[in-house]
Amino acid sequence: MNEGTLFMSRITKLQQKLSKLYIDAFLVTNQQNIYYLTGFNLLQGDGCLLVTPHHAIMITDDRYQLALEEFDTDEVVGTITRDYYGSLNQICQGLHLEVLGFEKTISYQLYDLLDETMMADLVPFDNVIERMRMIKDSGEVARLQRAADLHSQAYQEILNHIRPEMTEREVAIELDYWMKRHGASAPSFPTIVASGENAAKPHATASNKVITDGDIVTIDFGYYVDGYTADMTRTFAIGSVDPELRDVYQIVNEARQAVIDHIKVGQHGDRLDAYGRQLIEEAGYGDEFNHGMGHGIGLMVHELPASYGPATDNVILKNNEIITVEPGIYIPTLGGVRIEDDILVTHGGPQVLTTADTDLVVVD
CATH class of the missing domain: 3.40.350.10 (Creatinase/prolidase N-terminal domain)
Structure with a gap:
């Protein structure tokens, strides 16, 4: 067609x-x-x-x-x-x-x-x-997959070029330049680059803060490719990693995977959220996870379902929706971790569009 x-x-x-x-x-x-x-x-x-x-x-x-x-x-x-x-x-x-x-x-x-x-x-x-x-046709799915692939590639490029003493804003500029050189038209929201204590702010904007050894760094970005936007977040470390943040990273990553494993047609938003949120709460960080588990994406970075979390029993997943999964833990004065993937909901189970590795990367 x-x-x-x-x-x-x-x-x-x-x-x-x-x-x-x-x-x-x-x-x-x-x-x-x-x-x-x-x-x-x-x-x-x-x-x-x-x-x-x-x-x-x-x-x-x-x-x-x-x-x-x-x-x-x-x-x-x-x-x-x-x-x-x-x-x-x-x-x-x-x-x-x-x-x-x-x-x-x-x-x-x-x-x-x-x-x-x-x-x-x-x-x-x-x-x-x-x-x-909300329901994507095959052409839309293909565009969103291309967008997700480009985001995954961009993340790897950033890991190859980032170094201590760069500012958060310089990292955001490098990312923007690479994305636009390789086919993206514009960002769908202001890119988040949050390092050190700034990483404890879920919606921190890229600032002139210098990234230093020992910082945890969260990058959350979305760019339009052929009119559709992906949405991806990764967290990595510069040099040494605080032991608590290393543990927190593992908890967040396990929560992300637990949610993805339970994505299916007919699943309720609140139940889906609970599979990840429960792991975070059992680890003692329930109060440090202060946003929904994810949202729909497409022509805009927030589409229906606008958000799903503990109170969204009215959200019921449908075939060929694309949603994000983005658990996070944010510890004031220490830092934070968020990992976000884009997922296609199908009758055959979830298809993860975001291909970037989710293991913790430490940049020397």
């Missing part, structure tokens, strides 16, 4: 949902959702997509006119205008659309504009397209 056919089938699936949602059409303004449905990269705020039972209409301005003319699809038609939502109202009236669904994540400013402009009744919906995005 070619990419154009995949995009067409996504629009068709959305069209088939309209009557069940009791709406005449659905308005899409989220950039990733427009790309997912059409394959057209319309930047956020530069227009919208109107999906009716028989049409998919891209409403944007003349900056995109040539790109739309070159766009290889028979299903999406373009309307060029500088008044996106005035034109949307005219189209809805012309097609006799009386009830218009929209994404409830839009800004209040945009809602106020729609409320003032539209003659159709407006009905908000939550995660209509995001739920479609």
Whole structure:
């Protein structure tokens, strides 16, 4: 099945949902959702997509006119205008659309504009397209595998080049340069390079702190490759390793593997989390693991399921979802350890997309 056919089938699936949602059409303004449905990269705020039972209409301005003319699809038609939502109202009236669904994540400013402009009744919906995005097709899985492979390669390159007296920011810059030279387009979130005591902060940003002998170093990074992002974390040591951190590393790695071993279609998020969290709690570090076990990835670094942890009994894994597994232990004044892999959920069991070794590496 070619990419154009995949995009067409996504629009068709959305069209088939309209009557069940009791709406005449659905308005899409989220950039990733427009790309997912059409394959057209319309930047956020530069227009919208109107999906009716028989049409998919891209409403944007003349900056995109040539790109739309070159766009290889028979299903999406373009309307060029500088008044996106005035034109949307005219189209809805012309097609006799009386009830218009929209994404409830839009800004209040945009809602106020729609409320003032539209003659159709407006009905908000939550995660209509995001739920479609949860289940990856074969093309998406292939892209995410390529992304994961590139991340694993980048980690090995960093291990080969990192040295004491580099700063965290210098390591992040080296990683960014390598990723972009080898096919990544942009980071999906600010790269975390956290060394020493900074590694005890789960969301520390790369700073001017100098990495020194005896530091534990956590690198958490995600980059877009062919439009999809992987998400990977590894922790390694520089020179000597504190004995407690060496033990903590082993606990975290065992927790990561325990969760992966229990990934299966139909598994509940809270139960999956418990397989890893219980090991950490039994080792006496329950209070030092202060975030969820993982989340979905795809066109964005956080997709549905947005997170799974102790209270997510409503999360039930489905075939061809891709989730992360990222247990961690963070000890103030000493450091922390997190290890993260990307996993494809299948009826045949988990498939680990992240190929980088998880054994503790000590860089001399």
